[in-house]
Structures are given as structure tokens and as C-alpha cells.
Amino acid sequence: xxxxxxxxxxxxxxxxxxxxxxxxxxxxxxxxxxxxxxxxxxxxxxxxxxxxxxxxxxxxxxxxxxxxxxxxxxxxxxxxxxxxxxxxxxxxxxxxxxxxxxxxxxxxxxxxxxxxxxxxxxxxxxxxxxxxxxxxxxxxxxxxxxxxxxxxxxxxxxxxxxxxxxxxxxxxxxxxxxxxxxxxxxxxxxxxxxxxxxxxxxxxxxxxxxxxxxxxxxxxxxx
Numbered sequence: 001x002x003x004x005x006x007x008x009x010x011x012x013x014x015x016x017x018x019x020x021x022x023x024x025x026x027x028x029x030x031x032x033x034x035x036x037x038x039x040x041x042x043x044x045x046x047x048x049x050x051x052x053x054x055x056x057x058x059x060x061x062x063x064x065x066x067x068x069x070x071x072x073x074x075x076x077x078x079x080x081x082x083x084x085x086x087x088x089x090x091x092x093x094x095x096x097x098x099x100x101x102x103x104x105x106x107x108x109x110x111x112x113x114x115x116x117x118x119x120x121x122x123x124x125x126x127x128x129x130x131x132x133x134x135x136x137x138x139x140x141x142x143x144x145x146x147x148x149x150x151x152x153x154x155x156x157x158x159x160x161x162x163x164x165x166x167x168x169x170x171x172x173x174x175x176x177x178x179x180x181x182x183x184x185x186x187x188x189x190x191x192x193x194x195x196x197x198x199x200x201x202x203x204x205x206x207x208x209x210x211x212x213x214x215x216x217x218x219x220x221x222x223x
Contacts, residue, residue, distance in 0.1 A: 003066060005223075012223055015124055019131035020065060021053040023104060023139050024073040028056040030100035031076035035093045040082035048076050068188060075149060087161045094154030101140035108133040109210035112219075121218040130219040133212065137203045142195070147180035148173055 005013040029051050032043035047055055058074045065071025076093075083089025108129045116126050143151040153176055160169040186192045207213045 009223075011124060012127060015128040016131050017066075019128055019135050020062075021057065022132065023101060023136045025051050025053045025056045026100045026104060027097045027139060027143075028073050028076050030096040031078070031093055034096035035076065035078040035083070038089050038092060039084045040078045040080075042078050042082070043076050046077060048074075070184065070188065088158050091154040091158040094151035097151045098140040098143050101136040101143075105133050105136035105140065105206065106210070108136065109206075109212050112212050112215050113210070116215045116218070121215075121222050126215075126219055127223070130216055133207075133210075133216065134203070137206050138199060141199050141202050145180070145198075146172075147176040149177060150180065 005016070028048065032048040032050075035042065036044050036049055043049055056073045056076075058072055061072035061074075063071070078090075078093055080086070080090045083093070085092065112126065112129045112133065115123075115129075119126050146152040146156045153172065156172055157169055159165075160172065183194050187194055187196075207216060
């Protein structure tokens, strides 16, 4: 999505932005809900147990998303010591985020298949669902990468639980974020497309699985 759509076709831009806000808000809300259900009220006490985008959107992260197509929301705080499952609690809280995006992309895909033939490619609801499918697919897959602070790192940390793996766990927690930052900088500055090597084939699989390839092509060819 190009920023020029804000001026040339503001309704399309609004649909794109609305799908992002919905995906990020539901993602962060799912973290907060899971932490609360597992016994930690930190997120609830900080007002994060809500679907209100204002509670979850980071202004700089949103601006970065609009201008450079990479952004972030406010991380949901939780205290792992309060969770019911000490070893796997953090993983369950983290995994709730990608699961929420899987749910939204599934709903979007099913609605596209059922509504697009009658509503057509230019209908704003179909456009919103098309954006929702793609954005939730990318957000889910990106967060599954095993680098802090992404949700996938919670599985790595859970597997490295215990004194035996303390040094390895420390290395992941301390240096993993720099590996991720390096990959992002190489992609943004040099255009190497390292993330695309993982994301593009996986997104193509999701499009094929839900059978929305032709519908999405029709929607985005009109934008």
C-alpha cells in the first residue's frame, strides 16, 4: 500500500489502515487475555485487556508502518512469575498473538470466498477483507520468527527452561533482537528481501489453502 492512496483514493487507504488497526489490536488483546486467564493481571491493570486500538497502538510504530511498511504495536506486559504454568506460561501468552491472527485471516478468507462473487472486487467490505487476510497472514508469520521480542522467541525460551540451558537462554534473550534488527536493516536499506524468502512462500501457501488467490488478484488489481 502506497501512501499516495491517502490522497488519490482515501477510502482504500482507510480500509488498509482499519485492517491494520484491527489486526494489531486483536493480536495484543489476545496476549492480555491469555495472561489474565493464566493468573497474571498485569495487562488488565494497565488497561490492555481491551479491543480499543488506542490502548495498543504505538504512534511511532504506526507511522513507521505507513511510511516504510514495517511497524509495531505496544508490547503487552506480563509477569511470568504470576502465570499458572511456569515453564510454558510465557509461550502460551506469546502464542496467543499469532493464533489471533490465524483466526482473523481464516474468517477473512471464508468471507471473501462467500461474499466476493456477489459483492464484486471493488466493494469496500471485500477490499477490507482482502487487506485483512494479507495483513494478518504477514503479522502471524512474522511473529513466529524465533527472535526476541517476537512471539516465536517464547517457544525457544520455554525449550531452554532450567539451569542447564541458562547461558543459551541468556544469549537468545540478549542478542536475538540484534539479529532481527540486522535482518530488517538489510532488507530496508539494501533491499535484500531476506524476510521475503520466508514470508512470501508461506503466504502463498495460505492463499492456496483458503482458495482466495483469484479473488485477491481481482481485488488488488483494481487498487
